[in-house]
Amino acid sequence: MTSEDSHGPRHWMPFAPIVGSILAAIAWAVFILVYALFWSGRFNYFQDFIVTIVSLLVVGLLIALMWVVWGARRGWQGRWDSWQSD
Numbered sequence: 001m002t003s004e005d006s007h008g009p010r011h012w013m014p015f016a017p018i019v020g021s022i023l024a025a026i027a028w029a030v031f032i033l034v035y036a037l038f039w040s041g042r043f044n045y046f047q048d049f050i051v052t053i054v055s056l057l058v059v060g061l062l063i064a065l066m067w068v069v070w071g072a073r074r075g076w077q078g079r080w081d082s083w084q085s086d
Contacts, residue, residue, distance in 0.1 A: 016070065017067050017070045021066070024062060024063050031055060035048075035055075
């Protein structure tokens, strides 16, 4: 199996990572909204800021991991196909 078909080279659309990134951003916004409305009263501004930054870092790392896995699969697939054809 090659990386080209009768229509030329295949282009892998990043549908899953795009949808996952959008859903993660929406989930983060909902979390921050719920946090601000219901749970932030017990903390001071500095602690609220830390919760926001840490949650943003966690979501960012999850999104980055999702894109790395997607990119690695596409990169490994191309190498595997070229290795098999040799």
